[in-house]
Amino acid sequence: MSNVPNELRYTKSHEWVRTEADGSVTVGITDHAQELLGDMVFIELPEIEANYTAGDECAVVESVKAASDVYSPISGEVIAINEDLTETPETINQDPFDTGWMFKMQPEDAGEVDELMDAEAYAEFIADEEH
Amino acid sequence: MPFIPHTDDDTREMLATIGADSIEDLFDEIPSGLRATSLDRIPAGRNEMAVNRLLQECAAKDTQPLSFLGAGAYEHHIPAAVWQLTTRGEFYTAYTPYQAEASQGTLQLLYEFQTMMAELTAMDVSNASLYDGASALAEAVLMAVRANRKSKSKRILMPATVHPTYRSVVNTIVRHQGIKLELVDYDRQGGHIDPASLPAEPGDITALVIPQPNFFGSLEDADALTDWAQQHGALVIAVVNPTAMALIKPPGEWGNGEGADIVCGEGQPLGAPLASGGPYFGFMCCAQQHVRQMPGRIIGRTTDLEGKSGYVLTLQAREQHIRRSKATSNICTNQGLLTTAATIYLALVGQQGLQQTAAHSHANTRKLAEALGAIAGVELIFNRPYFHEAVLRLPKPAAEVLVELDRLGILGGFDLAADYPELGNALLVCATETKTDADIEQFAAALRKVLG
Numbered sequence: 001m002s003n004v005p006n007e008l009r010y011t012k013s014h015e016w017v018r019t020e021a022d023g024s025v026t027v028g029i030t031d032h033a034q035e036l037l038g039d040m041v042f043i044e045l046p047e048i049e050a051n052y053t054a055g056d057e058c059a060v061v062e063s064v065k066a067a068s069d070v071y072s073p074i075s076g077e078v079i080a081i082n083e084d085l086t087e088t089p090e091t092i093n094q095d096p097f098d099t100g101w102m103f104k105m106q107p108e109d110a111g112e113v114d115e116l117m118d119a120e121a122y123a124e125f126i127a128d129e130e131h
Numbered sequence: 132m133p134f135i136p137h138t139d140d141d142t143r144e145m146l147a148t149i150g151a152d153s154i155e156d157l158f159d160e161i162p163s164g165l166r167a168t169s170l171d172r173i174p175a176g177r178n179e180m181a182v183n184r185l186l187q188e189c190a191a192k193d194t195q196p197l198s199f200l201g202a203g204a205y206e207h208h209i210p211a212a213v214w215q216l217t218t219r220g221e222f223y224t225a226y227t228p229y230q231a232e233a234s235q236g237t238l239q240l241l242y243e244f245q246t247m248m249a250e251l252t253a254m255d256v257s258n259a260s261l262y263d264g265a266s267a268l269a270e271a272v273l274m275a276v277r278a279n280r281k282s283k284s285k286r287i288l289m290p291a292t293v294h295p296t297y298r299s300v301v302n303t304i305v306r307h308q309g310i311k312l313e314l315v316d317y318d319r320q321g322g323h324i325d326p327a328s329l330p331a332e333p334g335d336i337t338a339l340v341i342p343q344p345n346f347f348g349s350l351e352d353a354d355a356l357t358d359w360a361q362q363h364g365a366l367v368i369a370v371v372n373p374t375a376m377a378l379i380k381p382p383g384e385w386g387n388g389e390g391a392d393i394v395c396g397e398g399q400p401l402g403a404p405l406a407s408g409g410p411y412f413g414f415m416c417c418a419q420q421h422v423r424q425m426p427g428r429i430i431g432r433t434t435d436l437e438g439k440s441g442y443v444l445t446l447q448a449r450e451q452h453i454r455r456s457k458a459t460s461n462i463c464t465n466q467g468l469l470t471t472a473a474t475i476y477l478a479l480v481g482q483q484g485l486q487q488t489a490a491h492s493h494a495n496t497r498k499l500a501e502a503l504g505a506i507a508g509v510e511l512i513f514n515r516p517y518f519h520e521a522v523l524r525l526p527k528p529a530a531e532v533l534v535e536l537d538r539l540g541i542l543g544g545f546d547l548a549a550d551y552p553e554l555g556n557a558l559l560v561c562a563t564e565t566k567t568d569a570d571i572e573q574f575a576a577a578l579r580k581v582l583g
Binding site for chain 2: 062
């Protein structure tokens with residue numbers, strides 16, 4: 001059973017979102033997603049200052065099985081990226097919700113995060129997906 | 132088992148199954164105007180003996196002209212062992228030889244090929260070949276657009292000294308991808324890109340293509356061009372002749388230290404014969420930091436649990452089975468058999484042999500330019516150093532001269548009139564190590580006769 005932390009929000013494309021104290025949001029891919037993808041071998045991160053609309057492709061995670069897009073969960077500007085992933089992409093497998101974060105965004109509309117799934121809804125969503 | 136897979140009964144049965152009355156019914160979707168009813172220019176069938184006789188008559192018309200034609204395809208001596216080994220069944224029949232358990236030999240060979248190409252170009256990595264030199268350049272352009280993330284313009288500076296066919300192929304492949312190819316003019320005295328003519332403030336450029344030697348055979352000032360590109364945030368794509376790399380500074384060492392970013396070219400000079408225009412193969416090398424943007428396949432060496440060497444397909448980050456619909460490699464067809472020949476060729480001639488081939492080719496071209504330049508009305512157009520090709524100006528159109536030379540058994544070169552009309556009656560000539568002093572004198576005598 002995948003780990004689905006309570007305090008985060010989730011997308012149907014398996015990104016997680018955490019709202020920070022300063023109003024920015026941190027984004028990564030879920031434990032469920034990393035389990036499905038398998039061993040990560042390369043992460044292509046977005047560029048700082050890039051602007052995305054919710055649903056835009058903004059990064060790529062590449063595992064031994066496939067390369068998969070990561071979508072921007074909200075609209076806003078990229079303000080930080082986790083450059084450590086370039087050297088150690090396997091961090092996403094080991095710790096998807098903490099040191100395996102991918103990028104931080106400044107949301108255009110903070111309300112957008114609230115529209116994403118909460119932990120309960122996401123847990124249900126992946127349970128359904130598996131059936 | 133019959134060679135014809137279906138009898139009339141089979142056909143009737145198949146038609147009945149799909150509910151069609153006749154073969155014609157299958158084609159009724161196609162407007163009748165588009166159907167070819169009779170093929171007037173195709174003769175009626177002949178029996179085996181008559182076909183054999185016809186082919187012998189055709190073959191007798193073929194001659195083996197003395198060739199001074201280069202322009203992207205070069206006649207070099209190929210040791211007999213190269214194709215004797217390349218056409219062994221183990222190499223010859225393999226189609227997708229990537230299943231590691233089944234094809235260690237091919238994987239090892241591709242690994243050796245990559246190693247030799249990386250050494251020859253002084254680059255970090257090489258892929259296992261592409262379709263041909265022209266499409267390799269197109270892939271290099273697409274790769275540069277992906278790799279240069281700082282550049283947003285998708286502007287590629289493409290010198291007029293790059294092979295005209297290559298430029299045309301690149302244009303065909305990239306023009307609908309928002310990529311702008313900007314032609315860079317050449318210096319009329321040197322037949323090269325004058326670094327001083329490049330703009331001081333060019334704006335955002337994604338990459339500069341540097342041909343070495345260029346289509347005229349002239350050597351470009353690769354160091355200065357590389358420095359200029361890097362100062363302006365542009366990547367450097369080198370298009371090189373692999374034989375020349377044995378003699379002149381390889382792209383990995385161009386400029387003030389960093390060298391070119393991507394190197395590509397046509398591999399034909401390395402053991403592939405001239406055969407009516409193909410098949411050829413492209414090669415591509417790059418700096419380590421761009422490796423994940425490189426199309427094609429990279430083979431690596433590893434050790435198994437018992438400590439034995441093994442060869443595996445290590446990286447193919449842009450390919451369909453990894454990226455699905457997002458694959459970014461357009462024409463990466465791996466020319467396995469030709470890279471096999473190239474690997475054996477390079478292994479046989481060795482570093483010294485390739486240097487000798489290059490040096491003899493250069494020396495023969497100098498002799499050729501001297502001998503032809505001494506003919507009244509013929510002059511060498513450019514004053515730059517050249518490798519194994521040079522451009523001559525003739526007193527009359529090159530096309531007419533070439534027809535006359537052909538009658539004398541000589542392939543006299545490449546007519547530049549269509550691609551570079553500003554050069555007048557210009558002829559591109561080439562001599563490789565295969566030409567003797569007597570061959571060169573024969574060409575000179577023939578040209579004197581034709582022009583006389």
